[in-house]
Amino acid sequence: MEFSLQEVDAIIDQWGPTPSSLLQIMLDINHHFNYLPKESVERVAERLRMPISQVFGVANFFKVFSLKPRGRFIMHVCTGTACHVKGGPKIIERLEQEVNLKPGETSEDLFLTLETVNCVGACASAPVVVVGDTTYSEVTAGKVPALLKELKDQEAQRS
Amino acid sequence: MMRLNSIQDLDALRQQILEQRKTIRKRIRICGGPGCNSGGGDRLIKAFQKLIEDKHATREYMVTGTGCHGFCARGPIVVIEPANIFYERVHEDRVAEICERSVFADDLVEDLLYVDPQTGQKIVREKEIPFYAHQERIIFNDTGLTWSTEIDDYISRGGYSALAKVLSGMKPEEVIEEVKISGLRGRGGGGFPSGVKWESCRKAHGEFKYVICNADEGDPGAYMDRALLEGTPHQVIEGMIIGAYAIGAKEGYIYCRYEYPLAVKHANRALEQAREYGLLGNGILGTDFNFDMFVNRGAGAFICGESTALMASLEGKIGEPRGKHIHTVEKGLWNRPSNLNNVESWASVPTIINNGGKWFASIGTERSKGTKIFSVVGKINNTGLVEVSMGTPLRKIVYDIGGGIPGGKRFKAVQTGGPSGGCVPEELIDLAVDFEQLKQAGSMMGSGGMIVLDEDTCMVDVARYFLNFLVQESCGKCVPCRVGVKRMHELVIGMCEGRAEPGDIEKLEELCNTIQEAALCGLGKSAPNPVASTLRYFRDEYNAHVFDKRCPAKVCKPLLTYIIDTDKCTGCGLCRLKCPEAAIIGAKRECHCIDEELCVRCGICIDNCKFDAIYIE
Numbered sequence: 001m002e003f004s005l006q007e008v009d010a011i012i013d014q015w016g017p018t019p020s021s022l023l024q025i026m027l028d029i030n031h032h033f034n035y036l037p038k039e040s041v042e043r044v045a046e047r048l049r050m051p052i053s054q055v056f057g058v059a060n061f062f063k064v065f066s067l068k069p070r071g072r073f074i075m076h077v078c079t080g081t082a083c084h085v086k087g088g089p090k091i092i093e094r095l096e097q098e099v100n101l102k103p104g105e106t107s108e109d110l111f112l113t114l115e116t117v118n119c120v121g122a123c124a125s126a127p128v129v130v131v132g133d134t135t136y137s138e139v140t141a142g143k144v145p146a147l148l149k150e151l152k153d154q155e156a157q158r159s
Numbered sequence: 160m161m162r163l164n165s166i167q168d169l170d171a172l173r174q175q176i177l178e179q180r181k182t183i184r185k186r187i188r189i190c191g192g193p194g195c196n197s198g199g200g201d202r203l204i205k206a207f208q209k210l211i212e213d214k215h216a217t218r219e220y221m222v223t224g225t226g227c228h229g230f231c232a233r234g235p236i237v238v239i240e241p242a243n244i245f246y247e248r249v250h251e252d253r254v255a256e257i258c259e260r261s262v263f264a265d266d267l268v269e270d271l272l273y274v275d276p277q278t279g280q281k282i283v284r285e286k287e288i289p290f291y292a293h294q295e296r297i298i299f300n301d302t303g304l305t306w307s308t309e310i311d312d313y314i315s316r317g318g319y320s321a322l323a324k325v326l327s328g329m330k331p332e333e334v335i336e337e338v339k340i341s342g343l344r345g346r347g348g349g350g351f352p353s354g355v356k357w358e359s360c361r362k363a364h365g366e367f368k369y370v371i372c373n374a375d376e377g378d379p380g381a382y383m384d385r386a387l388l389e390g391t392p393h394q395v396i397e398g399m400i401i402g403a404y405a406i407g408a409k410e411g412y413i414y415c416r417y418e419y420p421l422a423v424k425h426a427n428r429a430l431e432q433a434r435e436y437g438l439l440g441n442g443i444l445g446t447d448f449n450f451d452m453f454v455n456r457g458a459g460a461f462i463c464g465e466s467t468a469l470m471a472s473l474e475g476k477i478g479e480p481r482g483k484h485i486h487t488v489e490k491g492l493w494n495r496p497s498n499l500n501n502v503e504s505w506a507s508v509p510t511i512i513n514n515g516g517k518w519f520a521s522i523g524t525e526r527s528k529g530t531k532i533f534s535v536v537g538k539i540n541n542t543g544l545v546e547v548s549m550g551t552p553l554r555k556i557v558y559d560i561g562g563g564i565p566g567g568k569r570f571k572a573v574q575t576g577g578p579s580g581g582c583v584p585e586e587l588i589d590l591a592v593d594f595e596q597l598k599q600a601g602s603m604m605g606s607g608g609m610i611v612l613d614e615d616t617c618m619v620d621v622a623r624y625f626l627n628f629l630v631q632e633s634c635g636k637c638v639p640c641r642v643g644v645k646r647m648h649e650l651v652i653g654m655c656e657g658r659a660e661p662g663d664i665e666k667l668e669e670l671c672n673t674i675q676e677a678a679l680c681g682l683g684k685s686a687p688n689p690v691a692s693t694l695r696y697f698r699d700e701y702n703a704h705v706f707d708k709r710c711p712a713k714v715c716k717p718l719l720t721y722i723i724d725t726d727k728c729t730g731c732g733l734c735r736l737k738c739p740e741a742a743i744i745g746a747k748r749e750c751h752c753i754d755e756e757l758c759v760r761c762g763i764c765i766d767n768c769k770f771d772a773i774y775i776e
Contacts, residue, residue: 018475019474019475019476020473020474020475021475022475023455023456023457023458023472023473023475024455024456026458027417027456027458048475050475054475054476054477057477058475058476058477061460061477061478061634062457062458062459062460062478063458063459063460064417064458064459065458079379079628080379080380081379081380081536081537081574081577081608081610081624081625082379082380082536082537082542082610084379084624085537085538085610085612085616085621086537086538090761090762093761094761097739097761117418117459118377118379118461118628118631118632119377119378119379119380119381119382119418120193120418120419121193121376121381121382121385121386121418121419122193122194122196122197122382123194123231123380123381123382123534123536123537123542124193124194124231124232124234124536124542124543125193125194125197125198125231126536126537126542128197133420135193135196135197136197137197137198141761141762141763142766
């Protein structure tokens with residue numbers, strides 16, 4: 001998604017330019033552009049009449065925000081307790097081997113960002129991996145290559 | 160939608176909905192909870208809807224996408240009313256068959272019925288399944304019965320009747336008294352008496368007051384709040400409107416985790432519907448009571464589950480907590496009196512008003528009243544959400560409801576209370592679970608997560624896991640939590656990696672005590688609990704890691720050695736081919752061996768060996 005200041009303004013206007021809307025505005029920008037472009041943070045601070053340090057502080061504090069561009073697919077591997085005891089860490093290890101990414105990193109071609117999440121509340125299906133709106137249940141290290149292939153296929157279909 | 164201008168209007172609407180539904184012969188309830196959805200529950204709802212529509216049978220047969228049924232291990236779940244036939248693990252390709260035999264006819268699809276593992280008998284009706292039969296469902300009862308996105312369905316089941324009761328003559332003080340009599344204690348972890356909190360907030364000075372619903376369910380392994388907010392958002396909203404009336408609040412917020420997008424969606428939809436009916440806004444149900452509320456999303460910070468951090472975040476600040484000397488009921492959000500309760504507490508309010516505080520107080524133990532929803536997950540057969548009365552023995556939850564441990568493994572402990580809680584070991588399996596008993600055992604209720612651990616779980620690794628979590632999630636405001644927990648984490652990592660020295664356990668204990676005394680907020684003070692409780696009950700495992708450099712549960716990788724059994728190995732070479740590190744050597748048809756230096760202990764060789772020739776020591 002190309003950056004555009006108009007779109008940032010539209011999001012701000014939707015929530016109203018007040019400090020209490022800050023988090024909601026930033027969440028929508030982060031979702032819209034897949035990360036928080038630096039210019040958008042500056043714009044938000046200006047429009048909400050907040051110190052830019054506070055806006056950057058919030059951007060750094062909360063885990064959801066990324067100040068760097070992220071992949072077209074963002075894979076969240078759940079590291080909640082239920083997933084942990086059922087083998088979640090093995091999924092991350094296997095992913096590290098397969099795509100050479102550590103949690104928080106994005107592949108150079110912007111195909112994939114690997115992230116961890118502390119519980120998505122689907123503990124009965126543990127261990128789970130969430131990509132976009134889809135929750136993959138009972139994932140094992142062995143299923144990782146097939147999952148990656150599925151994402152590649154999805155992308156091929158899109159284009 | 161018409162606006163309801165009086166309590167009579169609400170009753171009339173309820174009658175009208177029930178009248179419209181008289182033609183309905185059967186109702187298909189499909190679970191759309193988080194567990195079932197990840198197995199295709201949402202697709203199932205659409206498939207049933209399409210089939211019934213295609214047959215032009217919507218007048219007689221109703222398809223309902225409900226919230227979580229609780230029995231997530233068996234999902235996706237489909238129940239057919241009025242007989243309440245329970246079908247488990249249903250997939251789309253069975254929809255036509257189910258409709259043919261159990262909806263349009265009165266037959267059963269035998270192979271989709273639940274089979275009792277004890278007796279081998281098939282069970283037809285939902286309530287007769289041991290998982291449900293042993294529960295006492297009050298707060299979580301409607302979640303699997305109500306159409307989660309339709310306000311009319313909630314109203315038809317008696318929804319908003321508690322609000323009507325309150326607005327038709329109860330004084331705010333009377334509402335508060337009823338909640339006090341019920342003995343309801345905060346379900347988010349603290350266990351503070353809700354009625355007392357409401358009273359303080361009502362008495363606090365200030366024109367503008369807030370009610371806040373804490374739906375920032377960060378405790379990993381607990382998802383009852385998600386299930387409630389997704390499944391029965393109106394139950395939570397009704398509770399909050401009643402609370403707002405009692406306290407005198409004009410505005411409310413639901414602060415929901417970013418990780419629960421469906422809960423945000425359902426809550427927003429429910430608010431819109433409530434607004435259209437005039438259950439929110441100005442002049443609610445024709446009275447002079449004004450109140451409106453909004454959903455705010457969190458952004459992935461565990462600390463925002465703490466009340467003052469949550470309020471800071473609502474104000475657009477970093478989610479840092481503040482000292483407890485100023486109470487939020489007096490100076491909370493925007494320095495105005497604010498009453499915060501969690502989802503489950505709010506959801507309990509309508510039932511308490513409808514049935515009376517005395518009735519609620521008759522359930523449970525002396526100091527812990529009512530029921531509690533637990534998410535029973537981890538190494539257990541019947542994973543899911545369970546509601547039992549306070550004081551139910553742990554054994555009943557793990558074995559009668561939970562169905563015991565899979566694979567015939569031995570039960571080791573239950574972890575409760577998330578990162579602020581601790582482990583309850585096997586010897587305390589008969590513990591009567593309530594606020595006091597759990598605290599006495601060195602754990603806590605928390606929001607009700609129960610992670611069952613079996614013999615294959617290393618308790619030092621569990622402590623390491625929670626410390627890692629807490630190091631990441633510490634907001635960094637106070638030194639004991641920011642630095643102390645980090646040092647604890649380093650010490651425990653050392654144990655897991657075989658670098659620990661004698662005396663490290665004592666250092667850990669000292670840090671536990673200091674942090675418990677000196678941290679700023681509740682989450683900081685309780686951060687050492689996972690270590691303190693495992694040290695209390697599983698000290699031998701810590702000793703094995705520190706002194707023998709051994710992990711008894713065979714989890715901590717650096718302490719493990721992979722060995723090939725020379726008697727069993729046939730030299731097939733499969734492990735050698737599969738090993739990603741080329742750490743396995745050996746000629747064809749000759750016994751292979753593993754180079755310990757190169758081995759990364761990934762376990763791929765064990766998974767692939769057809770002769771069980773590789774073992775861990």
